[in-house]
Amino acid sequence: MKKVVNNKAWFLVLPVVVLVAFSAIIPLMTVVNYSVQDIFDVNNAYFVGAEWYRDILQNPRLQDSLVRQFIFSFFVLLIEIPLGIAVALMMPTKGARASLCLILLAIPLLIPLNVVGTIWQVFGRTDIGLFGWTLTHLGMDYNYASNPIDAWFTVLLMDVWHWTSLVALLCYSGLRAIPDVYYQAASIDRASGWAIFRYIQLPKLQSVLVIGVLLRFMDSFMIYTEPFVLTGGGPGNSTTFLSQTLTQMAIGQFDVGPAAAFSLIYFLIVLLVSWLFFTTISHMDKAK
Amino acid sequence: MAEIHLKKLAHSYSANPKFTSEYAIREMDHVWEQGGAYALLGPSGCGKSTLLNIISGLLSPSEGEVLFDGERVNDLTPSQRNIAQVFQFPVIYDSMTVFDNLAFPLRNMKVPESKVKKKVFEIAEILELQDVLHNKAKNLSADEKQKVSMGRGLVRDDVSAILFDEPLTVIDPHLKWKLRRKLKQIHEQFNITMVYVTHDQLEAATFADKIALMYDGNIVQFGTPRELFEKPNHTFVGYFIGSPGMNFIEVARCAGGVEFAGITFPVDAGIQDILDQVPTDNLKLGIRPEFVHVCAESIEGSFECDIKHIEDLGTYKIITLDLKGRTLKARIDEDQQIPEHKVYVSFPKQWLKLYVDEYLIEGDSE
Structure with a gap:
C-alpha cells in the first residue's frame, strides 16, 4: 500500500493534545515551575535549581509522615483485601438478598469524605458517641483524641469501614464471572473447599485484586480529609499523613517552592510503587 | 468401571411439569454397557447435555433412577460416583503447572506422592504432554488444555466412566482428528465406559461403537453408525444422519x-x-x-x-x-x-x- 503524506491529519489529534495539556501537563508544569524557584513576590523570583528537593528530602517532618503513610497503607491493604475477599465469598449469589447486600455494601462508598470523618468523630467520642461510650463502659481506656494508639486504631477502623466495600464489590463481580463448569470440574476432581478457593477462585480473582490493591494503595496513600476531620493529625503528629503535612506547608506556611518539590516527590512515590507492583504481577504471569 | 442403567428416567427443569413439552428428558430406559464407547448425538437443545449431567451427577433427575452396576446413585455426587467429565471448554487450574493439574485429583484423594508421580508421567506420555509437563497450564494451546482436562479424568484408576461434553468444540479442525484418534486409543487401552456428546455425526461415527441419537428429549435410535445410516427408525434420524x-x-x-x-x-x-x-x-x-x-x-x-x-x-x-x-x-x-x-x-x-x-x-x- 502506498503511504499518503497528509500533514493536515495532525490536526485530528489536536483535541486530545489540548485536553491532556489542560488536564495534566499544564497544572503539573506549574508545579515543576514553582519547585525550582524561590518566589518572594510577583517581581522577585529566583531560580534555585534542586535546592528545594534537597531540603525537602532532609526534612524530618516529611520523613516522619512518609513512614507513617507507608505504615498506614500497609495496614489498610493488610486488612481490607482479605476482608473484602471474605465478604465477597460469603455474599449470596442471586436473588433479592444479593441485591440487598450490594446496596448495603455500596452505602459507605457514597458518603462524602468529610461526612465520614464527622461520623467517626462523633461515633468515637466517649461522652456522646456510641462506639467510644461502649468501649469506655466496657472498662477500656479509650480516647482517640489523647492516645496515639487509639487514634490510629480509629483512623484505620474508619478506613476499613469506608473502603472494604470497594474490594468486596470488585471481588464479588470477579467471583460471579467464574463459569460454573470450573466448580463442576472441581467437584469431579474431589477438590476441598479450601482447594477450590486456592486454585480456582483466587487465581480467577487475580485481575480484580490487582485493581483493588492499586486503588486502595493509591487512595490510602493520598488520604487527607477523613483523618483531618477525625483527629486533625493528632494527638501530636501521630496521625498526620503526607498530604496533611503538604497542605500545612503549602497553605499554612505558604512555602510554595518546597511544597511544590514535595508534591512532585509525593506523586513520584505513588507512581513508582504502583508501577513496581503492577510490573511484578505481570511478570509473574508471564513466567512459565 | 460400571454399567450405567437409566431406569424410567425423566427430567424437567420446572417444578411441576404437566405437559410432555415441559420435559427436557422424556421418560426413557437405557443401558450403557461397561467398557463401551458411546456417542450421544443430537441437535442443539435436544437434551443431550442434560442427560450427560444426570449421568455424571451434576444434575439430579426429577423422575426415575440412575443405576451404576445395579446400585442407585441418584443422590450421589459426581465424585462419589467416580465419574470423570470433560467439558466443552477446557477447564484447567490456571495457577498450576501441567503436572500439578494432572496430579490434582490424586492429591485430593491423598494418594502417596511417589504413586502420583508415576501415574502422572504415565498419563502424560499417553497424551503426549511430557514436553510441557512443567509449564504453567494457562499458557498452553486450546488442544493441549483439553488434553490436560482429559488427563485429569484418566489419572484416577477407579473411574467408572468418562463423559465427554462436546470436547472438541474449541479445537482447530486439523487437530480434531488427532485428538479423536487419541480418545479411541485410550478407550481401547483402558476399557472404560465412555459417553461422548456431540452434534457432529462424523465425530460420533468415528468415536463410537454405538450411537444414541437424541431428538426432543428422547433417544430415538440406538445402534451402530451403519444401522443409523441404513435403517433409520425415525424420520428425524434419516434427516439428521447423512449429508444431505x-x-x-x-x-x-x-x-x-x-x-x-x-x-x-x-x-x-x-x-x-x-x-x-x-x-x-x-x-x-x-x-x-x-x-x-x-x-x-x-x-x-x-x-x-x-x-x-x-x-x-x-x-x-x-x-x-x-x-x-x-x-x-x-x-x-x-x-x-x-x-x-x-x-x-x-x-x-x-x-x-x-x-x-x-x-x-x-x-x-x-
Missing part, C-alpha cells in the same frame, strides 16, 4: 401399497397388515440420496425427473430433482455423466423405507 439427509415423500394409501402423483409402490404383506391397523394418514416414503439410482435413459421401473440443480462437491455430485412436483436429492459419482435437463431415477426396493407417524415400519421379511 434422507429424502422423504408424503404418500397416500392405495390398493396394494402406497402411492403419490399416480405412482404406486407395492408393499410387503407384513407391512400391509400394519398399515391396515393404523388409522393415520401420516405416511412417508424415505430413501437415502446415496441409494437413489440415477441414469440417463429410461429403464424398467424408472421415473422421469427434471434436474433443478447440481452441486459439484469435488468427490461427488448432489443433484436436486423434481419428480412430479416432489423434490428429491440424489448423490452420484463425480465422473457419472448425466444429461442437462432430464434424468431417470429408480428406487431399489431394499432401500425404500416406509414411515408411519414418523416411525419406520418393517415387514416380517426383513
